[in-house]
Amino acid sequence: MNNKELPYRQIHLDFHTSPYIEGVGESFNGDEFIDTLKNAHVSSINLFAKCHHGMYYYPTKIGRMHPNLSFDLFGEQMRLCKENNIRALAYTCVSWNEDVADRHPEWLTLDAEGVRGVKKPFESSFYSWRHICHNNRDYQKILKEEIKEIYDLYKPDGFWIDIVQGKRCICKTCSKDMISIGLDPHEPKDVLRFDRISETAFCRTMYEYIRSLDNDLEIFFNSNPYRLDDAEDEEASSAEKRKYYDFIDIESLPSDQWGYTHFPVAVNYLNKYDKALCMMNGKFHTAWGDFGSIRNKNALEYECFRAIANGSAVCIGDQLHPCGKPDKAVYERIGGIFSQIESLEPWIKGSEKMSGIAVMIPKKAGEEDEEAQKSIEGVYRILSELHLMFDFVNIQDPLEKYKLLILPDRVTLNCATAEKIEEYVSLGGRLLMTGSSCLKDGRSQLSCMDIIHHGKSEFSHRYLRLDKDYFSGIPEIDHVLYEAGEKTEGKGDVLARIVEPYFQRTYDRFCSHRQTPPRREESDEAGILRCKGGIYLSFPVFAIYSEYGYTIYRDILERCLKELVEKPLIKTDLPALTELTLRKGPDRYLLHMLNYVKERKAKVMDTVEEKYTVCDRTVRIYTEDRPARVVRVQGQKETGFDFEEGYTRIHIEREEGYTLYNIEMKS
Numbered sequence: 001m002n003n004k005e006l007p008y009r010q011i012h013l014d015f016h017t018s019p020y021i022e023g024v025g026e027s028f029n030g031d032e033f034i035d036t037l038k039n040a041h042v043s044s045i046n047l048f049a050k051c052h053h054g055m056y057y058y059p060t061k062i063g064r065m066h067p068n069l070s071f072d073l074f075g076e077q078m079r080l081c082k083e084n085n086i087r088a089l090a091y092t093c094v095s096w097n098e099d100v101a102d103r104h105p106e107w108l109t110l111d112a113e114g115v116r117g118v119k120k121p122f123e124s125s126f127y128s129w130r131h132i133c134h135n136n137r138d139y140q141k142i143l144k145e146e147i148k149e150i151y152d153l154y155k156p157d158g159f160w161i162d163i164v165q166g167k168r169c170i171c172k173t174c175s176k177d178m179i180s181i182g183l184d185p186h187e188p189k190d191v192l193r194f195d196r197i198s199e200t201a202f203c204r205t206m207y208e209y210i211r212s213l214d215n216d217l218e219i220f221f222n223s224n225p226y227r228l229d230d231a232e233d234e235e236a237s238s239a240e241k242r243k244y245y246d247f248i249d250i251e252s253l254p255s256d257q258w259g260y261t262h263f264p265v266a267v268n269y270l271n272k273y274d275k276a277l278c279m280m281n282g283k284f285h286t287a288w289g290d291f292g293s294i295r296n297k298n299a300l301e302y303e304c305f306r307a308i309a310n311g312s313a314v315c316i317g318d319q320l321h322p323c324g325k326p327d328k329a330v331y332e333r334i335g336g337i338f339s340q341i342e343s344l345e346p347w348i349k350g351s352e353k354m355s356g357i358a359v360m361i362p363k364k365a366g367e368e369d370e371e372a373q374k375s376i377e378g379v380y381r382i383l384s385e386l387h388l389m390f391d392f393v394n395i396q397d398p399l400e401k402y403k404l405l406i407l408p409d410r411v412t413l414n415c416a417t418a419e420k421i422e423e424y425v426s427l428g429g430r431l432l433m434t435g436s437s438c439l440k441d442g443r444s445q446l447s448c449m450d451i452i453h454h455g456k457s458e459f460s461h462r463y464l465r466l467d468k469d470y471f472s473g474i475p476e477i478d479h480v481l482y483e484a485g486e487k488t489e490g491k492g493d494v495l496a497r498i499v500e501p502y503f504q505r506t507y508d509r510f511c512s513h514r515q516t517p518p519r520r521e522e523s524d525e526a527g528i529l530r531c532k533g534g535i536y537l538s539f540p541v542f543a544i545y546s547e548y549g550y551t552i553y554r555d556i557l558e559r560c561l562k563e564l565v566e567k568p569l570i571k572t573d574l575p576a577l578t579e580l581t582l583r584k585g586p587d588r589y590l591l592h593m594l595n596y597v598k599e600r601k602a603k604v605m606d607t608v609e610e611k612y613t614v615c616d617r618t619v620r621i622y623t624e625d626r627p628a629r630v631v632r633v634q635g636q637k638e639t640g641f642d643f644e645e646g647y648t649r650i651h652i653e654r655e656e657g658y659t660l661y662n663i664e665m666k667s
């Protein structure tokens with residue numbers, strides 16, 4: 001199933017319906033259901049065989065059909081989709097199943113505090129389902145029977161299997177399994193690592209079982225297959241888990257826990273692999289289960305177009321009302337976007353991401369590391385704001401195709417990876433290393449970055465005095481470092497020096513409201529150093545950018561990156577707000593441009609309300625050869641261009657929202 005393109009226009013039709021609700025499906029009308037999907041240009045749908053309440057929506061012999069449903073709703077929906085050539089996957093879920101939690105409380109997870117099933121007594125907050133241990137073999141047996149029943153009765157195109165997520169379970173089965181592989185159930189780190197290992201084991205078991213039923217079934221587990229880790233601990237890595245996936249949905253509803261940086265971070269990791277990707281957002285104002293809300297038109301549009309700009313299909317999450325009648329207004333809104341995507345499909349199908357920069361993931365498999373997460377977000381923000389195309393890489397990924405490797409803030413290397421990077425540099429690759437990355441036992445792990453490490457600075461804040469010629473244009477003040485970083489010395493050209501504060505702020509010795517001011521004289525220590533292999537910044541610039549957003553850090557990196565990447569794929573004077581992606585199709589380059597205003601409009605969430613207009617700007621794309629023509633795909637309007645030194649220059653007269661340019665290389 002690999003290498004397959006997914007249908008671009010998908011719906012995930014949530015139907016978690018409490019057994020306390022009456023008249024389930026009583027307003028369902030087959031003609032209306034299928035017409036709604038067809039009129040909204042839907043090409044694929046995830047349909048509910050069973051929900052988190054543990055209710056089945058077909059006559060089952062395994063569990064309990066919803067008590068207030070009088071017909072085979074799932075079977076009807078499946079039949080209609082098949083007859084109308086809409087791909088239909090059967091949705092079922094693993095750990096969230098209220099009915100099984102009632103009947104088999106002994107299968108609930110158990111954590112070190114003694115809480116069973118994650119949910120404390122009297123808890124009623126959102127998403128507070130009881131959690132069954134996916135590792136329980138009796139439960140796995142039932143899940144297999146359920147999948148076989150669904151397959152035998154309905155022959156779906158595949159299975160979308162939700163909630164395979166370890167919850168630090170130390171139940172009898174998990175403890176026994178941990179001990180058998182040398183892990184200690186008393187040790188929180190081991191328990192967390194076992195979560196990852198047992199999730200993968202579950203995916204493997206079920207994948208092999210489903211494959212044994214039918215080799216053509218498409219299989220997906222909602223189990224964080226996009227988790228960013230360096231894959232050094234292979235067994236616990238997301239790379240190992242992804243072997244048991246036919247495609248990858250990136251569940252990412254921006255107005256909930258995910259925010260607007262989650263999807264692009266995940267997609268910039270997975271885009272280089274050959275597994276098909278799909279972005280899953282929602283039609284909700286907030287997220288799943290937000291009845292009575294419809295997503296802002298521009299927010300929905302932005303999220304869907306951003307997905308296709310990243311080579312990903314789109315799956316919009318909806319929840320069907322218990323009565324079974326779809327919301328007309330919702331499908332009109334979705335149809336307005338899906339019809340546009342459909343008209344773009346001839347151009348966007350079969351394209352590949354272009355990228356010149358690799359970023360090593362600074363996170364270990366099986367660990368939760370908030371600091372590393374900040375660095376990852378900072379990398380995404382800075383590089384996308386500078387319109388530089390990049391991939392997150394793990395230690396297994398090849399580096400040859402990249403001009404630059406970034407080692408952000410806190411990367412630690414094993415010997416083999418250090419050697420791999422030395423070789424990469426010896427073949428002409430360049431490095432940007434920041435913070436404590438690759439510093440071990442008092443020195444750099446890389447001989448091409450000749451740095452001695454004296455530990456962390458004793459100050460919480462320090463300052464940076466930039467070389468005014470190298471960094472011309474950046475205001476000449478001593479710029480604060482909101483995290484002081486590392487004390488280092490090294491061989492190379494000093495591009496900025498550290499300036500220390502007069503003293504460390506304490507309860508009884510302090511100056512003014514915040515950090516102590518800088519001394520007048522600079523120290524001997526370099527804050528930015530040009531070494532043989534590239535440039536080193538002695539502070540975690542990406543993490544502090546994600547935390548404080550001080551644009552001077554971005555300006556500093558822009559200057560360094562200009563030296564390290566001589567011919568970036570894109571050069572432009574477009575604002576940081578404009579998002580660009582560059583993809584390559586057969587005989588063409590595709591430039592996707594997004595102009596939308598992401599806002600924190602409310603205290604609890606980010607959203608998009610308005611499009612943004614850019615006027616009179618220029619984009620230069622490195623196409624190497626002169627293209628035959630440049631066409632603005634929307635409206636099929638041929639656009640004038642210049643070609644100089646390998647770059648095709650397009651003038652952007654006035655654009656707003658989403659635009660796709662097709663740069664045709666052959667006439």
Ligand SMILES: [Zn+2]
Pocket residue numbers: 109110133134135136169170171172173174175
């Ligand atoms: Zn368990």
